[in-house]
Amino acid sequence: MDLETKALLLSVGSVQLAGPQEEGRPSTAGPSAGGQSIFFQSGSRLVRLSVVESSPLHLISLGQGVALIKDALEVARGRLVKPLLHCPDQAYITVSERCIFDCKFCAVPKLMGGIKTGETVLRMVEEAAQTGQLRAISLTSGVEVSPQAEARKVAGIVRDLKRFDVPVGVSISPFPGVNQLLKDAGADEVKYNLECVDPEIFSRVCPGISYQEIMDALEEAVGIFGRNRVFTNIIIGLGESDDLLRRSIDELTGMGVIPVLRAVFAHPLRQGEVQMDRPSAQRLLELARYLKKALEKNGLDGGEALTGCYRCTGCDLAPGVDL
Ligand code: SF4
Structure with a gap:
């Protein structure tokens, strides 16, 4: 699968399955929580697609492997990859599947899921480690209850997880002091996810959350965790230019932060609440x-990431x- 094909698949973002033999896996993380998805590998590139019955992309089984079909044409040929926990090779775990905040693109507050x-x-990590495939924990x-209480709980879990001797990444809601707490753990x-780079849209889609506090935590994090160790999700498709x-x-990479540019997922539970x-593919x-040029200009490399996306x-x- 070349870069353009992966971009096309990501722009669709979903797939419909031909039969029960190709079951998707449930996700508990982030905006797309609650849905099923598959991981499709072709050459060195991997793409995750949400399973949606009305998707214009179809997955079909071949003698060996699978193919993705759109408008009766084969778009890509590859194989399905079984995730370890949420994604391949990682134990990627959502600790609290609920949230006191109400970001308008995110399904988590609506789902009111469990607290681990x-x-x-x-x-869960022990079971993942027993497969011999565990390379990282996210x-x-x-x-x-509060960002502070959540961070203390997660920091305690991180301490316990160090016994697995794989890198551990953490993505939580930041506040002053969060970086030292997680570093010490x-x-x-x-x-720390900025989600939307347009402050006006941010204030509408992430009510009650401080954009500046996230930026401050990101800036401090680079000093504490180092370059190529600090990330932020930016959603593409909320109306930002x-x-x-x-x-x-430019600003984030200049600070030493690596942005994750994430296509918006219009979760059915959030239909009509916000522009998504x-x-x-072109965008x-x-x-x-x-982003690649900006990272290079600032001496950053996404390929160095140990955990996460x-x-x-x-x-x-x-x-x-990918590029
Ligand atoms: S890129 Fe990130 S959010 Fe997407 S499947 Fe992988 S770990 Fe999960």
């Missing part, structure tokens, strides 16, 4: 190429891996 104890997380979490990488996206990419336009390609690359065109 430290023991549950440890058991923890994410909604906010059950033994986290290797952090991700490409001009603003490019300026934010899946970006075209994804142009922004990914801009740059390690996985299923949902994005990842500079340093």
Whole structure:
């Protein structure tokens, strides 16, 4: 699968399955939580697609492997990859599947899912480690009570997870002091999601959350965790302009932060609450190429990531891996 084909698949973002033999896997993380998805590998590139009955992409089984079909034409041929926990080679675990915040693109607050104890997380990672495939651990979490309480809980879990001797990444809601807390616990990488780079849109789609506090935490994180160890998700398709996206990419990479450019997923539970336009393949390609140049200019490399989405690359065109 070449870069353009991956961009096309990401711009669609979904697939329908031919039969029960190709079952998707449930996701508990982030905006697309609650749905099923598949991981499609072709050559060195991996793409994650949500399973949606009305998708224009169809997955069909071949004698060996599978193919993706659109408008009766084969788009790509490859194989399905079984995730370990959420994604391949990683135990990627959502600790609290609920949130006191109400970001308008995210399904987590609507789903009101479970809260995992430290023991549950440890058991899940232990089982993942027994497969021999565990290369990294990524923890994410909604906010059950407060960002501070969530961070203390996650930090305690990180301490326990260091026994597995693989890198641990953490993505939680930041606040002053979060970086030292996670560093002391033994986290290797952090991700604090800016979500939307347009401050006006941000205030509408992430009510009650401070954009500046996230930026401050990201800036401090680079000093504490180092370069190539700090990430932020930026959603593409909430109505933000490409001009603003490019300026934010420049600002973030200038700070030493690696942005993850993530196509918006219009979750059915959030229909009508906020503008969510899946970006075209062309838009994804142009922004990914801009990001690649900005990373290079600032001496950053997504291919160096130890955990999380740059390690996985299923949902994005990842500079340093895909291009
Ligand atoms: S890129 Fe990130 S969000 Fe997407 S499947 Fe991989 S780990 Fe999950």
